Amino acid sequence: MAVYPIVVERSTESHGATASKFNLIPISDFTVGASHPSIVPADGTTSATAIILVSPINGFTGTVALSDLPLPADLSCTAIHPAAIPNSSGEATVSCTSRVPGAYDVTIFGTSGEIRHNATATFTFTTSAAPDFTITAVSSVSLTADTTATSNVTVTPQGGFHSEVNVTATVYPSTGLSVSLIPQRLVLGSGTATARFSASAPGDYTVTITGISKSHSHMITIVVAVTLAGLLDFEISASFGSINIEAGNPGVTRLIITPSSGFTGPVTLAVAAPAGISCSLSPTSIQSSGTSTLTCSSGRPGLYTITIKATGGTSTHTATVNVHVATLSPAAPAPSTILGLAPAIFYVVIAGIIAVVVAGAVLFLRPRGSRPNAPKERAIFSRCTSSDQSCEHASGRRPVQTSSACIGPRVWGIMPRRASYPSPPLQLSWSRPHRILRYLLILVEISCSG
Known part of the structure; x- marks a missing residue:
């Protein structure tokens, strides 16, 4: 590499003298530049903002202090922010207002040690609003590292402005966050561009969005906060934190696995129970999310x-x-039964049996006929049988004779005295009531055994 002597002439050093110096190596230095603010009304409230840009030369790393004093008359300006640029690389802004129309030149001084440079920003104020545009966006954006976020940048024309506006973005610090604008050109000075932020490292970043159209220039600043991404993790919870069961009876509840920060791995479950109780899980492994x-x-x-x-x-x-x-x-105690039946059902069955027996006796146990002209004298007998042809009277047993002329009803147990029956003999049959009673008893026995 060839090294040539160079002569550096400084006409803006603090001592004011012009000096020439020979050097065999490049000299570290910095530059100061300023943008021309937009033309604004001279109403004392509408401000025009100039951007001050400080850049290093040949690896200069010193801190550059900025100032704008003295100011022209009839011009009010805010303090330069920030007032110092570390490592001689960065931006600052200054805003001014005026109630008197006109153009005002403001000299911006940048000083670092014995090195001093300046730049001039011209602020113009008019009696009426000139054609111009405004640019707006959110003031802050937050996202996590390795993710993206978006924000809208809106350009609005004023005073009949209809020129094309180009929008650009710069980031400080320049590493760890990237910004893209789509679209970068807004026709007729109106529209919305989308700013997309992509973060690769945590930190706080200053994003400056600038809109430029011929002699008009406006800017806005967005503070972007990037945090560390959360660790891949999961959570476990129970649908019921407590359950009540009876001794010998099982109880159940659900366990819920919920992933966080993009967790996608398997989760293994194990249960620990004290002595006296046994517990189990199904299933014992869940893929990132689910229940057991x-x-x-x-x-x-x-x-x-x-x-x-x-x-x-x-x-x-x-x-x-x-x-x-x-x-x-x-x-609970078992309900009382009689022969396997509920008491009410049992008594109904017994009452039915009694009713059937009595009805059968009245229908079938009576004389089959009588003689029309039989004497009306009657005797009440205490006992008669179907095989006897005589009945026992209260005074002794008396014979009963039959004749073929016996027709008509007779009451059971009441026989005519000296009645004469030809044939057949009187039939007092118990066969059918016995059969009915036997069937009913069999039915009761079957119901009881069931």
Whole structure:
């Protein structure tokens, strides 16, 4: 590499003298530049803003202090912000207002040690609003590292402005965050551009959006905060933190696995139960998210705390479930029965049997006929049988004779005195009532055995 002597002439140094110096190596230095603000009304409230740009030369790393004093008459300006640029690389702004129309030149001085440079910004104020545009956007954006975010930048024309506006973005610091604008050209000075922020490292960044159209220039600043992305993780919770069961009966609850920060790995579950109670999980492994059923049972009353341990990736979490086991409630007494039947049903059956027997006796146990001209004298007998041809009277047993002329009804147990029946003999039959009674008893026996 060839090295040539150079002569550096400084006409703006603090001592004011012009000096020439020979150097064999490049001299580190910096530059100061300023933009021309837009033309604004001279109303004393509408401000025009100039951007001050400081850039290093040949690796200069000193801090550059900025000032704008003295100011022209009839011009009011805010303090330069920031007042110092570290490492001689960065931007600053200054805003001014005036109630008197005209153009005002403001000299911006940048000083670092014995090195001093300046730049001039011209502020123009008019009696009426000149054609211009404004640019607006949100003041801050937050996102996590390795993610993206967007914000809208809006350009609005004023005073009949209809020129094309180009928008650009700069980031400070320049590494760790990138910004793109789509579109970068807004026809007729009106429209919206989308700013897309992509972060690769945490930190606070200053994004300056500048809109330029011929002699008009406006800018806005967006502060972008980038934080560390959350660690891949998951959470475990129980649908019911406590369950109540009876001794000998199982109880269940659900365990829920919820991923966070993009966790996609498997989670293994294990249950730990104290003595006196047994618990199980189904399933015991879940892929990033899902549920598992916890089943517990115990024959010993008491309060038990069950711990469920979930392990996934580098994370381990636990959940607890309280199980209260109560004494088994005594069984309700069996309803009383008679021969296997409810009392009401049993008594209904017995009443039916009695009614059937009485009805059968009245229908079938009476004389088959009588003689029309038989004497009306009657005797009440205490006992008669179907095989006898005589009945016992209160005064003794008397014969009963039959004749073929016996027709007509007779009351059971009341026979005519000295009645004469030809044939056949009187039939007092019990066969059908016996059969009915036997069937009913068999039915009761079947119902009782069932």
